Amino acid sequence: xxxxxxxxxxxxxxxxxxxxxxxxxxxxxxxxxxxxxxxxxxxxxxxxxxxxxxxxxxxxxxxxxxxxxxxxxxxxxxxxxxxxxxxxxxxxxxxxxxxxxxxxxxxxxxxxxxxxxxxxxxxxxxxxxxxxxxxxxxxxxxxxxxxxxxxxxxxxxxxxxxxxxxxxxxxxxxx
Amino acid sequence: xxxxxxxxxxxxxxxxxxxxxxxxxxxxxxxxxxxxxxxxxxxxxxxxxxxxxxxxxxxxxxxxxxxxxxxxxxxxxxxxxxxxxxxxxxxxxxxxxxxxxxxxxxxxxxxxxxxxxxxxxxxxxxxxxxxxxxxxxxxxxxxxxxxxxxxxxxxxxxxxxxxxxxxxxxxxxxxxxxxxxxxxxxxxxxxxxxxxxxxxxxxxxxxxxxxxxxxxxxxxxxxxxxxxxxxxxxxxxxxxxxxxxxxxxxxxxxxxxxxxxxxxxxxxxxxxxxxxxxxxxxxxxxxxxxxxxxxxxxxxxxxxxxxxxxxxxxxxxxxxxxxxxxxxxxxxxxxxxxxxxxxxxxxxxxxxxxxxxxxxxxxxxxxxxxxxxxxxxxxxxxxxxxxxxxxxxxxxxxxxxxxxxxxxxxxxxxxxxxxxxxxxxxxxxxx
Numbered sequence: 001x002x003x004x005x006x007x008x009x010x011x012x013x014x015x016x017x018x019x020x021x022x023x024x025x026x027x028x029x030x031x032x033x034x035x036x037x038x039x040x041x042x043x044x045x046x047x048x049x050x051x052x053x054x055x056x057x058x059x060x061x062x063x064x065x066x067x068x069x070x071x072x073x074x075x076x077x078x079x080x081x082x083x084x085x086x087x088x089x090x091x092x093x094x095x096x097x098x099x100x101x102x103x104x105x106x107x108x109x110x111x112x113x114x115x116x117x118x119x120x121x122x123x124x125x126x127x128x129x130x131x132x133x134x135x136x137x138x139x140x141x142x143x144x145x146x147x148x149x150x151x152x153x154x155x156x157x158x159x160x161x162x163x164x165x166x167x168x169x170x171x172x173x174x175x
Numbered sequence: 176x177x178x179x180x181x182x183x184x185x186x187x188x189x190x191x192x193x194x195x196x197x198x199x200x201x202x203x204x205x206x207x208x209x210x211x212x213x214x215x216x217x218x219x220x221x222x223x224x225x226x227x228x229x230x231x232x233x234x235x236x237x238x239x240x241x242x243x244x245x246x247x248x249x250x251x252x253x254x255x256x257x258x259x260x261x262x263x264x265x266x267x268x269x270x271x272x273x274x275x276x277x278x279x280x281x282x283x284x285x286x287x288x289x290x291x292x293x294x295x296x297x298x299x300x301x302x303x304x305x306x307x308x309x310x311x312x313x314x315x316x317x318x319x320x321x322x323x324x325x326x327x328x329x330x331x332x333x334x335x336x337x338x339x340x341x342x343x344x345x346x347x348x349x350x351x352x353x354x355x356x357x358x359x360x361x362x363x364x365x366x367x368x369x370x371x372x373x374x375x376x377x378x379x380x381x382x383x384x385x386x387x388x389x390x391x392x393x394x395x396x397x398x399x400x401x402x403x404x405x406x407x408x409x410x411x412x413x414x415x416x417x418x419x420x421x422x423x424x425x426x427x428x429x430x431x432x433x434x435x436x437x438x439x440x441x442x443x444x445x446x447x448x449x450x451x452x453x454x455x456x457x458x459x460x461x462x463x464x465x466x467x468x469x470x471x472x473x474x475x476x477x478x479x480x481x482x483x484x485x486x487x488x489x490x491x492x493x494x495x496x497x498x499x500x501x502x503x504x505x506x507x508x509x510x511x512x513x514x515x516x517x518x519x520x521x522x523x524x525x526x527x528x529x530x531x532x533x534x535x536x537x538x539x540x541x542x543x544x545x546x547x548x549x550x551x552x553x554x555x556x557x558x559x560x561x562x563x564x565x566x567x568x569x570x571x572x573x574x575x576x577x578x579x580x581x582x583x584x585x586x587x588x589x590x591x592x593x594x595x596x597x598x599x600x601x602x603x604x605x606x
Binding site: 110115124127141145152 | 348354377397435463550
């Protein structure tokens with residue numbers, strides 16, 4: 001029994017040594033000149049597939065899910081209308097989807113006034129989608145006022161991002 | 176700010192409290208020196224609680240900005256019996272104008288009795304002599320009540336120390352903020368969370384009995400005005416409105432809640448009767464109408480509207496008639512709140528990329544700006560209409576805290592809170 005134990009220990013020791021990388025790499029033979037060998041490696045980079053049609057990812061990629069506003073304003077800019085038009089195209093294609101539009105403000109205003117302003121922004125986006133044929137029964141709105149900034153910093157760039165209406169697909173999208 | 180001494184001859188015609196009085200109408204404060212020794216007691220536990228109460232009274236009065244409690248180390252006389260006249264000369268030497276002598280007696284049945292006398296050192300007369308009994312765990316409320324008695328006796332105005340503050344306790348990053356309903360004593364003691372933080376809560380306000388809070392919460396499918404019963408912890412959505420409701424406030428008699436309702440993206444002011452649950456629309460404009468606040472007599476309402484193109488303050492009668500603009504200064508105005516005294520309206524003003532707390536008369540004139548910072552907002556009045564608390568973010572990116580300022584614009588202080596805090600609302604005096 002004892003000798004068996006010793007030899008097992010020795011075996012473990014040897015295998016432990018064997019797994020240790022050699023201190024120096026073994027010298028490699030110089031590559032042989034000759035005909036180019038064909039490698040099965042795919043050429044170029046992998047590129048992502050387009051999102052699945054009808055998915056939230058497709059909606060975000062095709063249209064964009066956020067439109068932005070000027071300070072203390074709820075008027076839709078040209079850019080905002082362009083984004084909402086693409087949203088409407090997608091929504092008119094996938095008619096089983098339902099959306100929630102949340103209106104948001106930057107931090108430079110009083111809390112209650114911003115709740116009202118956020119409601120107005122969400123409603124502006126909603127009304128434009130409805131004018132492009134999206135059924136109002138598919139759209140809910142909510143205002144977060146200044147309570148849900150997407151950029152937590154306090155500078156012009158962050159404020160511009162935080163003045164928005166965000167369109168979230170709440171149901172009916174392909175997952 | 177100075178102390179008024181009535182002449183001895185005139186004193187005959189004056190009520191007793193007028194002899195030693197702080198004139199609090201002036202802007203420049205010269206606080207009254209007052210001596211408040213630790214309350215005497217026959218045993219160590221009595222002396223210990225007696226010292227706590229005296230320290231609380233000193234801290235309250237000092238924080239008001241109207242009093243300067245003297246260092247107990249400077250006291251010459253050390254009274255052991257508060258039922259004899261103090262040696263007034265000893266108190267005059269250290270320049271005390273008033274002296275509070277207190278005594279605490281532990282009785283059987285876990286009761287304690289507190290006796291105190293307030294002396295006019297210069298006139299050598301007693302201004303107040305009172306006693307009361309309670310349980311020892313109530314020592315803090317007793318200290319606040321004694322502070323209110325002193326404040327009332329020496330300023331002629333009701334105090335505000337036996338009150339509480341409801342507020343929003345904030346934590347977490349700005350992009351994922353947790354906001355919980357919380358309550359504490361006016362000095363920041365005993366902070367307690369009332370909600371878990373699972374849902375965002377905003378803008379809590381007390382009922383006139385201080386037993387209920389109305390606030391806005393995202394706990395319901397449509398964000399709504401809620402009622403919270405402080406005694407039972409029960410929360411309920413107020414009314415079944417066809418849209419988001421927010422910006423609630425109680426009427427001065429507590430029978431109604433006034434608020435904004437969003438319909439089709441547009442905010443108007445509505446009022447709801449809490450007993451009948453009937454609701455009435457008060458404004459009907461395509462503009463933002465929000466932040467309504469009743470006058471103390473319930474006859475008028477001040478509110479915030481952008482019907483003129485920018486956020487301004489407007490006034491209307493309680494039935495929605497007679498709407499007219501009252502703010503005409505430079506800048507944008509919002510979050511108006513009527514003083515409990517009725518003489519002033521506090522507001523938030525933004526001008527030149529700064530935010531200010533200010534006050535104006537209900538007619539809109541005599542505007543005074545009291546504070547300035549990156550973001551000051553949402554004033555609330557002490558029940559005597561003398562002090563304002565508000566939310567301050569002192570600079571971009573700094574978390575919000577609660578601050579207070581005297582109506583004169585003096586005595587700006589941060590109110591201690593366990594973490595970031597916003598939307599303070601001051602309770603009435605606790606009954």
